[in-house]
Amino acid sequence: MTNKLRAAIIGLGVGKAHAKGYLSSPDAELVALCDANEERLLQSAADWKVEGKYTDFQTMLTEAKPDIVSVCLPNALHAPATIAALQAGAHVVCEKPMAVSVEESRQMVAAAEQANRHLMMSYNYRYRPDSQWMCRVAQSGRLGTIYHVNIHWRRETGIPGWGLFGSKAASGGGALIDLGVHVIDLGLWMMGFPAVQSISASTRTLFGPEGRKTWGRKPGQAIEGGFDVDDGGMAFLRTASGMTMFLQVTWAEHTTPQEDSFGVELHGTEGTAALHVRHYGKDDTLRLYTEIEGEAVTVIPSVRFDGTQGHEAMIHSLLGQIQRGETPSSTGIQGLTTVQVLEALYRSAAEGREVKL
Ligand SMILES: NC(=O)c1ccc[n+]([C@@H]2O[C@H](COP(=O)([O-])OP(=O)(O)OC[C@H]3O[C@@H](n4cnc5c(N)ncnc54)[C@H](O)[C@@H]3O)[C@@H](O)[C@H]2O)c1
Secondary structure (H helix, E strand, C coil), rough: CCEEEEEECCCCCCCCHHHHHHHCCCCEEEEECCCCCCCHHHHHHHHHHHCCECCCCHHHHHHHCCEEEECCCCCHHHHHHHHHHHHHHCCCEEEEECCCCCCHHHHHHHHHHCCCCCEEEEEEECCCHHHHHHHHHHHHCCCCEEEEEEEEEEEEEEEECCCCCCCCHCCCCCEEEEHHCCCCHHHHCCCCCEEEEEEEEECCCCHHCCCCEEEECCCCCCCCCCCCCEEEEEEEEEECCCCCCEECCCCCCCCCCEEEEEEEEECCCCCEEEEEECCCCCCCCCCEEEEEECEEEEHHHHHHHCCCCCHHHHHHHHHHHHCCCCCCCCEEHHHHHHHHHHHHHHHHHHHCCEECC
């Protein structure tokens, strides 16, 4: 029997979802929490009966000496907190996006190598049974040659009205870095991370500055701290093998009220597999379009959602891989790849031209 890993969480917004994974895992014990917001910190510590309570992450790392740390801070703090945790000897699960720049992401990968610790990314949507089915189908060869991938995340009124999501300095970007990162990762992961060669993108900032289409805000009630990021955009990518990808992401647009959906379509010479998830639902999310005996057919796969999913399943999976001495399946290198795509995408949009990677 291996020893339980002593886990800690920095940032208790989405960090609560990480906690669920640590608290229900036989491989870990949640020993410390950190949040600058003392009320949030004390409430979470009381709810989960966690002894270690800190408002400063460096103090927590020094005193609690965790084996594994979830970094769930605003984007611009991912790099400093992750590097500090790695240097303190902990493995890290870092929330997405990995960092706000390629430069910082590289420093994080280097810190993990130097410390000989695992740096893992929090890509929770990989841990849906329907996403996993798509990944298996993509890798099985059943779709023939996959020549195009369509990815999207579209919301009608979905600009986050809390935290620092509207601040470029704190978050590095808007809808594309917040939602785009998930679907870019899903598309690249399903395709086995093909080398992206070029990107042509455009972004827009139309609703956020006026407080329109923002969660928890009345029209005209602007977000504290301002809004200087994209609230939507699109991109066209080419890979070295000639495959193309099209990405469409919106935090806000005029469409079906309350729409919030993401999806991936894998178009192959022998079939198309499609994942369309509305409102984070689990029913009727998959289609396979193919031909049987010369006729076009639609297959409706039904996958079971009976185990743990999302962040909880992700934490269980990563802990299990570490305990078994395996390389974790979600790596810092993959996080860096997605940040490279995002940085090139923003550069392409700013310069109004195609960018080579
Ligand atoms: N994987 C997902 O589906 C998902 C969902 C939501 C958020 N996220 C990511 O998680 C991160 C946090 O987002 P959130 O929605 O939880 O934001 P949030 O604002 O709700 O929570 C962030 C927490 O960090 C704390 N904090 C800020 N600076 C700190 C510091 N220096 N030291 C200690 N605590 C500090 C804040 O007090 C706050 O409680 C972001 O990177 C976001 O992109 C991922």
